Amino acid sequence: MKWDNIQELPCSVARALSIFGDRWTLLILRDCFIGVKRFDKFQKSIGLSRHRLADRLTKLVEHEILRKEPYQEKPLRYEYKLTRKGVDLYPVLMTLAKWGDTWMDGGDGPPLEYTHAKCQHKMTVELCCSECGEEINPKEVIPKVGPGLKAYSSRVKP
């Protein structure tokens, strides 16, 4: 299976990863959430080659995860901003960061700590049920075939 075919699988994880399942894209998005907007800033912050960076930014714009907006004319310059679709990736980044904080801190504690403006406490993120609000235990979540998988099956072997 080639990477380019992965987005056709009837799996939301595979489809999401077809866009940012590579070395650098999620680091670019992490930077977006901490306020980085310009080409050179991304490059210095992340340390990837300009070549790759240009490529990834273009891809993110194509997928409408970032939007290019001019911030000056003469010479015309753009900055990259998260769209709604991009902001929606916040839970992915935060759960990744929490896992890294827990398992990869090298004994030094988390690189960043977070405060919740609403309740003013130092916080971490938790995964909760949209219906009862309780914290999720993986064993208590039962996956069932949904409409997307049914539609796919009927197309593949009708």
Add this chain to the structure above:
Amino acid sequence: MKWDNIQELPCSVARALSIFGDRWTLLILRDCFIGVKRFDKFQKSIGLSRHRLADRLTKLVEHEILRKEPYQEKPLRYEYKLTRKGVDLYPVLMTLAKWGDTWMDGGDGPPLEYTHAKCQHKMTVELCCSECGEEINPKEVIPKVGPGLKAYSSRVKP
């Protein structure tokens, strides 16, 4: 910057991605959560080359995200099981899946739907504050320098 150096950055997202920020590893872990345990099942389910699969499984075992356990002797065969560290990746997979369900369903609806055994409702996952339990809005989370970043800075330029 080479990929091999990424895990040394003082960033939990980068460190986490140094293990599974590639094309296939998160798909292997997704399969683990739906009960896949054996080499051939992974290969058929995901469609990556046997070569890559062997490589990724070895890496996941080295990082103690999976554990190899014999399920028969003569010939000796192992299966791969999630460790505690691996199970802790559940929120990452579920938030990825939710994003894919929302933005990449191709109009067919989600491939899988989930029921919460505890409350018996069809559910999605939400990101909540560990302290006040309210749903997280990215704008209300304030990151501050933590001990991990301080320790790193004092090592790099003391």
Add this chain to the structure above:
DNA sequence: CCACTAGGTTCCATTTTAGAACTAACTTGA
């Protein structure tokens, strides 16, 4: 005029990957 900034693009050597074929150590059925 010269250096500098910002945002790329081009080129090429090195790395990584995909896919097919091969191996090893058994088990099963005819």
Add this chain to the structure above:
DNA sequence: TCAAGTTAGTTCTAAAATGGAACCTAGTGG
């Protein structure tokens, strides 16, 4: 007993992706 099947890999090679340096374009500041 012997061929075929199962499971879990490993080896090989061509093709694709990557990293890094140099170059380009369109300005600004001195």
